[in-house]
Amino acid sequence: MPFGCLGKILHVNLTDATWHLEEPSPEWYRTYMGGSAVGSYYLLKYIKPGVDPLSPENVLVFATSVVTGAPFSGFNRFTVAAKSPLTHCFGEAEAGGYFGPELKFAGFDVIVVFGKAEKPTYLYINDGQIELKDATKLWGRDNSETLRLIAEEVGEKRVRVASIGPAGERLVRIANICNDMEHFNGRTGMGAVMGSKNLKAVAVRGTKPLEMAEPEKVKEIVQWHRTYLRGHPPAVFTSTAGTPGVLGNLQASGILPTRNFSDGVFEGAGKINWAAYKEEIFKSKGTCWMCLVACKRRVISNDEKYPLNLKWGGPEYEALGGLGSQIGNDNVKAIARGNQLCNLLGVDVISVGNLTAFVMECFEHGILTTADTGGREVRWGDEDAMLWLIEQIAARNGIGDVLADGVKVAAERIGKGAEAYAFHIKGNDLPMHDGRGKTGTALGFALSATGADHVETPHDPMFQGEGYKFLAPLGLLEPVKPLEIDAAKVRFFFLGQKAWATNNLLGLCNFASVPIHGLTFEKLIEIVKAVTGWNTSLHEVLTAAERSLVMARMFNIREGVGPEEDRVIRRWHEPLASGPLKGQKIDEKKFKEAIQLYYEMSGWDEQGKPRRGKLVELNLEYLLN
Amino acid sequence: MEITVNFYPSHAGSGCELQVRTVVLQEATTIRDLLQELSLKPTDATAIFRNGESALYQEVLHQGDTVTVLPFVSGG
Numbered sequence: 001m002p003f004g005c006l007g008k009i010l011h012v013n014l015t016d017a018t019w020h021l022e023e024p025s026p027e028w029y030r031t032y033m034g035g036s037a038v039g040s041y042y043l044l045k046y047i048k049p050g051v052d053p054l055s056p057e058n059v060l061v062f063a064t065s066v067v068t069g070a071p072f073s074g075f076n077r078f079t080v081a082a083k084s085p086l087t088h089c090f091g092e093a094e095a096g097g098y099f100g101p102e103l104k105f106a107g108f109d110v111i112v113v114f115g116k117a118e119k120p121t122y123l124y125i126n127d128g129q130i131e132l133k134d135a136t137k138l139w140g141r142d143n144s145e146t147l148r149l150i151a152e153e154v155g156e157k158r159v160r161v162a163s164i165g166p167a168g169e170r171l172v173r174i175a176n177i178c179n180d181m182e183h184f185n186g187r188t189g190m191g192a193v194m195g196s197k198n199l200k201a202v203a204v205r206g207t208k209p210l211e212m213a214e215p216e217k218v219k220e221i222v223q224w225h226r227t228y229l230r231g232h233p234p235a236v237f238t239s240t241a242g243t244p245g246v247l248g249n250l251q252a253s254g255i256l257p258t259r260n261f262s263d264g265v266f267e268g269a270g271k272i273n274w275a276a277y278k279e280e281i282f283k284s285k286g287t288c289w290m291c292l293v294a295c296k297r298r299v300i301s302n303d304e305k306y307p308l309n310l311k312w313g314g315p316e317y318e319a320l321g322g323l324g325s326q327i328g329n330d331n332v333k334a335i336a337r338g339n340q341l342c343n344l345l346g347v348d349v350i351s352v353g354n355l356t357a358f359v360m361e362c363f364e365h366g367i368l369t370t371a372d373t374g375g376r377e378v379r380w381g382d383e384d385a386m387l388w389l390i391e392q393i394a395a396r397n398g399i400g401d402v403l404a405d406g407v408k409v410a411a412e413r414i415g416k417g418a419e420a421y422a423f424h425i426k427g428n429d430l431p432m433h434d435g436r437g438k439t440g441t442a443l444g445f446a447l448s449a450t451g452a453d454h455v456e457t458p459h460d461p462m463f464q465g466e467g468y469k470f471l472a473p474l475g476l477l478e479p480v481k482p483l484e485i486d487a488a489k490v491r492f493f494f495l496g497q498k499a500w501a502t503n504n505l506l507g508l509c510n511f512a513s514v515p516i517h518g519l520t521f522e523k524l525i526e527i528v529k530a531v532t533g534w535n536t537s538l539h540e541v542l543t544a545a546e547r548s549l550v551m552a553r554m555f556n557i558r559e560g561v562g563p564e565e566d567r568v569i570r571r572w573h574e575p576l577a578s579g580p581l582k583g584q585k586i587d588e589k590k591f592k593e594a595i596q597l598y599y600e601m602s603g604w605d606e607q608g609k610p611r612r613g614k615l616v617e618l619n620l621e622y623l624l625n
Numbered sequence: 626m627e628i629t630v631n632f633y634p635s636h637a638g639s640g641c642e643l644q645v646r647t648v649v650l651q652e653a654t655t656i657r658d659l660l661q662e663l664s665l666k667p668t669d670a671t672a673i674f675r676n677g678e679s680a681l682y683q684e685v686l687h688q689g690d691t692v693t694v695l696p697f698v699s700g701g
Contacts, residue, residue: 198659203695228681231682231683231684232679232681233667233671233672233673233680233681234671234672234683236667236682237667237668237671240666240667240668241667241668245668249671249696252696273653274668383688460658461695461696462672462695465631465643465674465693466631466674466677466693466695467695469674469677469678469679470672516672547645567673597671
């Protein structure tokens with residue numbers, strides 16, 4: 001067995017409350033490595049095409065990697081994967097925090113969950129001991145209460161809990177999984193899959209340190225990494241301002257998603273940027289396991305209308321955009337309150353922001369009226385309507401029940417032309433990035449197996465000028481032009497995507513890893529070698545990253561997802577309304593050509609299906625049948 | 626010593642042209658000192674290259690160096 005992992009994968013069948021261990025070969029670990037590839041492996045192995053994602057036949061995977069829990073900043077993320085109830089495609093979401101390393105210290109690299117429990121249940125793993133415990137008294141509780149009650153019941157203050165809130169229990173298809181109230185497997189509705197299985201939480205406690213091949217070498221690189229992060233400007237930026245610091249730069253660039261992507265500048269940006277945030281609500285930094293960057297923000301307020309609890313998480317950039325500019329709201333306290341409601345109830349804050357924007361635009365066009373909302377006006381900039389909608393969605397009340405299945409299904413149900421304002425890719429609404437100002441990111445959104453996903457793709461502006469040198473070790477040897485959509489852009493995306501896929505494969509945080517924020521490729525490979533003992537290379541790791549992308553693609557092809565789904569939203573083919581990029585749009589014909597070029601570079605056919613040679617190259621020939 | 630600095634106006638990311646400025650500094654000045662001289666905070670300067678290579682704040686500058694300051698327009 002290689003170092004860095006336990007060699008143990010726990011299979012739990014909730015239907016008959018049994019479990020068994022799988023001990024894959026060292027070659028299996030070296031092939032799949034972790035995270036997204038391990039998730040895809042079990043989904044392809046056990047899920048029959050066409051199954052209802054909310055049926056017991058869906059399979060839910062919690063996956064760390066061969067380096068998760070090594071004592072480096074950013075080596076703490078874990079993947080949750082299942083067939084998505086939101087997109088009916090490959091579903092996956094990553095989260096940081098402490099849960100991933102703790103699972104490994106408790107004795108397991110991966111948990112694969114099958115079936116459905118007869119009654120509300122939670123899985124408790126304590127240093128290798130496994131229990132399925134009654135969660136009846138937890139059902140209906142929010143994530144904060146669930147965390148507290150589980151810690152009390154198992155008598156372990158340091159237990160790490162990945163739980164769902166009431167939204168997941170009610171099968172809200174944008175429900176997330178929460179750990180420690182500030183880390184979330186947010187996207188693609190993984191919380192609803194847990195709810196469908198009557199699985200309220202997975203709680204882990206572990207005390208066994210990770211065995212690594214070269215502990216002295218690991219210590220040496222940890223010291224290097226800590227010094228590097230303290231002086232490396234992107235890491236210092238993220239540590240100083242967190243992700244909220246991005247908002248001002250996006251506004252200055254004219255690509256801050258505003259009012260359902262109808263504009264790229266928001267007149268209220270100055271009231272919701274990092275300076276305003278710091279002044280109004282910021283209390284302290286939070287972090288993930290062993291991470292020096294500490295990008296998390298903790299907030300507090302005694303405001304009567306928008307009270308904030310220090311322990312319930314502060315809004316990150318995605319929440320500031322989604323509950324702020326995207327809905328025309330410039331009240332930072334209300335954004336933070338909305339974010340905490342999402343955290344408590346267990347819904348993805350990005351999707352909630354987009355759904356709110358969708359409803360507001362439908363009101364604007366008379367498609368929805370107060371007759372649809374029980375008398376409530378939902379207009380641009382109305383922060384209280386946003387807070388009201390969060391509760392309606394999580395409870396599946398009234399209009400909330402229509403929205404709880406995601407923006408695509410909601411628009412189909414509403415009809416009357418609502419589809420024109422429902423922006424999604426493969427059924428997944430979009431993170432807070434406008435592809436008109438970064439066309440490489442637009443390619444990433446179009447080609448992601450999970451639908452639009454901001455942690456799977458490079459963001460062009462960081463690679464302008466000399467910035468391209470961050471990706472030079474992968475072969476990028478020219479500055480990136482954010483607005484162009486040509487062959488050079490496809491080359492940039494093709495290369496850069498592998499770096500982001502590497503982080504999702506190995507459970508690394510983009511804010512402490514390659515290519516920009518906290519590691520060089522050379523050091524990353526040194527770390528993988530020192531932790532696992534493998535005589536590995538950048539080539540092998542990037543190949544594994546590509547394997548993870550192709551496996552997710554193959555899952556979608558098996559589900560009948562075709563190349564027509566590799567697209568961006570209508571609005572990005574229309575000109576930006578104002579700001580520094582006024583008039584900028586993505587040429588639809590050029591974009592389609594770029595997608596075809598990507599297929600060709602990837603060894604995929606014209607329909608976007610990986611060719612036989614590519615599958616054989618990646619040791620995936622078993623997927624040919 | 627003279628240092629050439631390339632930077633984006635208002636730290637805007639997309640579609641803007643780099644601006645170039647020459648700064649005269651004392652010997653043994655670090656990149657951190659240079660940013661202070663330019664009134665740039667850590668939240669303004671988000672990726673820095675010195676003579677084409679990614680640079681750290683504590684690096685000492687030399688006569689004729691070229692420093693490029695990039696904005697952070699990435700995402701989580």
